[in-house]
Amino acid sequence: MxxxxxxxxxxxxxxxxxxAVPTLQVGAPGATTGTYAPYVNSANPTESDTAITSGSTLYVAGAYAVNNSQLSIGGKYTDHIDPLITPHLAPGTMGSDWSAFGFNSTFDGHGALLMATVPDGTLGDGSLTVNGNAPIYTTAAYEDGFTVPNPPSNHAPIPGQDYMFFDVGNFLSLVLIPDFADPTQPPPPSNQSGEIKTLAIGTSGFDWIHFDIFALVSEEDSSVDRGVRTYFVKTAEEGNPGSHDVTWKTDDGGGGGGNPVPEPxxxxxxxxxxxxxxxxxxxxxxx
CATH class of the missing domain: 1.10.12 (Lyase 2-enoyl-coa Hydratase; Chain  A, domain 2)
Known part of the structure; x- marks a missing residue:
C-alpha cells in the first residue's frame, strides 16, 4: 500500500x-468595478485566451512562489546592505541582468518589462505611453531575448510584428494574488503573495495592441564543494502564460471563454x- x-x-x-497562480499575469478591468475582463478568443488579431479591452487601464501582477527562496521579481537583483535580511548572501551580491538572457544592453538596469506588440510595419503610425512614459525601446525585429520559457514568445500574434517595451519596475510581496482567469475563488492561505500594478495607457493610431510581461526572477541558491557550502543568486527569465495576456482594440473582435486555472x-x-x-x-x- x-x-x-x-x-x-x-x-x-x-x-x-x-x-498555482502564474508568476506573471496581464489583465484588464471587467464590466463591473472590482472584476477582471474574461480571457476570450480574438479575431483581429487572431489569438485565443486574451483579455480584450478598449479602455485605458491594464493590470500586471507578479506573484512570489510559496515557501521558497525567491528574492525579487522584476529587474536585476542586488542584495540588501543589511545582512540580517538575507544572512547567507554577502551584501551587494547581484543577480543577472537582461543582457544575460539575449536582450541587448539597452535593457540592462531596467525592471520588469511590459511588451506591447503592434501590427507589422505600424510603429510610425501610432503612439503609446504607459503611466505617461514613452517606451524605453522599440523595434521592428523579433530579437533573441524575446524568447522565454513561457509565452509571450510563441503565441499569436507573436512573432512577426513590431514591438515596444516599457519599464514597470519590480514587484513587491504585498498582498495575496488572485488568478485573473478565475478571480471569484478566494485565495487559500498558502497562496502566492505579490503585487498588482495598475497601469494607465494612452494610445492613438493603432488598430490593436497586444500586451505581455517579462521579468527576471532571482532566488537564493547554494552549492557544496569539498564540504563548504557557498550561497549565490540564481536568476531566470519569466513571462506570463499565453492564457493571461491582454489585447487592446476598439472593437470586441471575438468571443468564447478561456479556461480558468483551478485553485491549488x-x-x-x-x-x-x-x-x-x-x-x-x-x-x-x-x-
Missing part, C-alpha cells in the same frame, strides 16, 4: 504546484479524496 500511496501523493503535490486547494482536496477511497477499498478487500 505504501508503494501505491507515495507515487500518488507525489503526483498530487506536482498537480497542486502546476495549478481544489486539486489537492480532490486528490486526498482519491487517497481516502483507495485506503477504504483496500481495508474492505483485506477483511
Amino acid at each position: 505504501i508503494r501505491f500511496m507515495l507515487p500518488l501523493m507525489v503526483i498530487l503535490c506536482m498537480a497542486t504546484a502546476a495549478q 486547494g481544489t486539486v489537492f482536496l480532490l486528490g486526498t479524496g482519491l487517497v481516502g477511497l483507495a485506503l477504504y477499498g483496500r481495508k474492505r478487500n483485506n477483511r
Whole structure:
C-alpha cells in the first residue's frame, strides 16, 4: 500500500504546484468595478485566451512562489546592505541582468518589462505611453531575448510584428494574488503573495495592441564543494502564460471563454479524496 500511496501523493503535490497562480499575469478591468475582463478568443488579431479591452487601464501582477527562496521579481537583483535580511548572501551580491538572457544592453538596469506588440510595419503610425512614459525601446525585429520559457514568445500574434517595451519596475510581496482567469475563488492561505500594478495607457493610431510581461526572477541558491557550502543568486527569465495576456482594440473582435486555472486547494482536496477511497477499498478487500 505504501508503494501505491507515495507515487500518488507525489503526483498530487506536482498537480497542486502546476495549478498555482502564474508568476506573471496581464489583465484588464471587467464590466463591473472590482472584476477582471474574461480571457476570450480574438479575431483581429487572431489569438485565443486574451483579455480584450478598449479602455485605458491594464493590470500586471507578479506573484512570489510559496515557501521558497525567491528574492525579487522584476529587474536585476542586488542584495540588501543589511545582512540580517538575507544572512547567507554577502551584501551587494547581484543577480543577472537582461543582457544575460539575449536582450541587448539597452535593457540592462531596467525592471520588469511590459511588451506591447503592434501590427507589422505600424510603429510610425501610432503612439503609446504607459503611466505617461514613452517606451524605453522599440523595434521592428523579433530579437533573441524575446524568447522565454513561457509565452509571450510563441503565441499569436507573436512573432512577426513590431514591438515596444516599457519599464514597470519590480514587484513587491504585498498582498495575496488572485488568478485573473478565475478571480471569484478566494485565495487559500498558502497562496502566492505579490503585487498588482495598475497601469494607465494612452494610445492613438493603432488598430490593436497586444500586451505581455517579462521579468527576471532571482532566488537564493547554494552549492557544496569539498564540504563548504557557498550561497549565490540564481536568476531566470519569466513571462506570463499565453492564457493571461491582454489585447487592446476598439472593437470586441471575438468571443468564447478561456479556461480558468483551478485553485491549488481544489486539486489537492480532490486528490486526498482519491487517497481516502483507495485506503477504504483496500481495508474492505483485506477483511
